[in-house]
Amino acid sequence: MKLVILSLALLSPLASAAQCTIDSQYMQASYKVSQQHEVDTAVHTQQFTLWRTLSQAAQQDEQLVEVWQQLSNQQLRPIRYFVQDKRGIEYQPSEVKAKQNFSSKQQLVSDELLAKMTLQSERGEGCDKVQKYSLKQADTTIEVSWVVNKKLLESMHITKPTGSQTIILQSVSFDKQTVQQQFAVWDNYQTTDYADIGDNESDPFLAKMINLGFIEHSAPGFYDTNGKTLKGGHHHSHH
């Protein structure tokens, strides 16, 4: 397959770009997030993995997996899997503007945010072509390194007066079978509709949900399309 891509790349940069987009539809990418606050000089780091298929995207860390499924009517349906319990909570499709948001789920940085940013430089060719973007909005500066034909975020750096946040790609693979298998593992977890949680206080896992509330999976703020909620880190907090 790689050989085919290579030869296509040699034949035509355009065909090559389209092909690498197709080949990167099934993706497993590991990222490191570093956060530094102005008042606290220590750098806090976290790891997470982004998984995607044509219609699903998942962010996975040690405890929690958040899956977003794009439906045929373009709505997004979120599911949260709790890895230790091998359990999941299924939500109803929300009415978010599915198209723009699904790109943020699949790519970490949405097409809309990229469109707002200014292209600073380009390097490489075909599948490896990397574009550098930047955006200054109020007191926030965002810099993105974007592998354009793979729709892959290589790095993002956000600077605010209160601190900075960096997300860097550690490794990536495009093995369709591995990705499909991983989604199948999660799909086999026992799931419960969020609407049914309130009726299941006798289930220890769900009782925990009722009594303690949900483990909040604070979304990485840096992929917000408006660049407004860039305060978040990738962490868990119990409420």
Add this chain to the structure above:
Amino acid sequence: MAANMNKLNLLSLAVVVALAGCSDDDDNDYKTLVVNNTLPVGSQQCVNGGTETLEGEDTNRNGELDADEVLETNLNCNDPASSLTPQQLVNLSTNQWFKDAKVKMATSQENIAGIVKESGKAKNIILFVGDGMGVSTVTAARILAGQQEGKMGEEHLLSFDTMPFSGFAKTYNVDAQTPDSAGTMTAMTSGVKTDVGVIGVDEDIERGDCSTVAGNELITATELAEINGLATGIVSTARITHATPAATYAKSADRNWEDVSDMPEDAVTGGCEDIASQLVNFEANLEARFAGVDVDGLEVVMGGGRRHFLPKDAAFNSADAVSAVEGDRTDERNLITEWQAKYPTGQYVMDQAGFNNLDTETATQVFGLFNESHMQYEADRGNDIAGEPSLSEMTAKAIDVLDNNDKGFFLTVESGRIDHAHHAGNAYNALNDTIELSKAVQVAMDKTSIEDTLIIVTADHSHVFTIAGYPKRGNPILGKVVAVGSEEPSLAADGMPYTTVGYANGLGFRNLGDETNADAAYLEAPAVGRYDLTAVDTTSAGFHQEAAVPLGSETHAGEDVGVYAIGPGAHLVTGTNEQSYLFHVMDYAADLVKNADAKLAN
């Protein structure tokens, strides 16, 4: 008043005694005079009017009893008035509240006189259950419905508010102060209170233990009706395998055994059948249970929950699928095709178009599964992928199919998502789904006769939903409290406005704008306590009311629920009763047990 009278009499006697002494000494002979005075209503001596008798001697011989000649005073006060003159009543009789109540009095007396009290006179029975529709939910929905029609709201009546008979049901489960739908619906449909979380079995069950089911199964009103040859139907906006609808047809040690993949291994090997399978095998299971019984199965089944009927294989996905793999069943069974094989003339539908195309005059059986999981909230129906009918549309269609049976029918209709919206802390959807239930009840009232159809409307349990503060009349029920005589929201001790409706516990404040899906609230952690609502439109679909105690899901409440009834036997819905009593009202109305006994004896 009595005390005052005694004092007057004592005083008069003392005077008489003193004068008697004088009389003896002076030997004068004065004429004794007696004067009767009529005392008007409101007089100081007698508030209801009466007679004052004055007796004395005419010591100055002027022929009149002067004040200083009175020796004895007796009062004879009238009893309190039992009726007032038209003039006295004018402030009442011209008052609209008064006039309305007089009309209602007459109607109520006619209703009591006209109700069919004899047993066995109900040809048809329809049981409506608003899941989680406590009294405060009914009140708030009534106000919202009125306000949606441009009225102030409080004076409005939901369809079932107009029913002539009502009472209360005590909802607790045998083992739980605050109940769940499984135990409560089992009580209503079988006449036996049982444990929380179990379906169609008595309290000797151990929840989750398959081996304890055998011997503890109950029989339901739906099953009795089926044995009696009536047409039978179950309609719900929840999954049709969910606790409330399941309690009409299934026996399960756990409400969550909706399909085989939800069951523990030992329950499957122990021979327990999942709830979806029991629905499709309803006819066969009933015939196996009662030797010699020949029934024709459920004529109408409509609701959500397609996932529990399909194999866990994307190849079986419907056009309405939400999940990548719609089906959940791990035993490779496709219960939809099994149903179609059992009822070859029956019609399976899964979307609005299929539903619209049903010919109710010729339909023998209808199996409608309109959603992978629960059906949409009424306000969120527009977001369904393939489209789905409303509760009132399903009710109309169900009755049109069921009434093809000349013997009559037994229909259960659940509005399943009032409960879910409350759990999510979203009054907007809870109230709008209650209004839709009211419409469905109106459809049933319009399509049937009070002479031969008993309709009961109730809830399985309540929620911790309150209507509070001192908002002025006509204040938007989902709005902020604006006091009588004011145009600005009242402020709490923290200086911030507050809403009329709220929750004692749950997820708390959310401001999701025009989001019509109540459950979107679960995406964030609980946010209880106070928020500044000054700039928030609390009447919007996506507003979630504040809550006092932080919980991941708002809870049921333990107070009684209302029961509303019309038709033969409805007079028995009165007073405060155990929830299990409702089965007995339905049994009385249609002689369910008596007729089934006779069938089984033959």
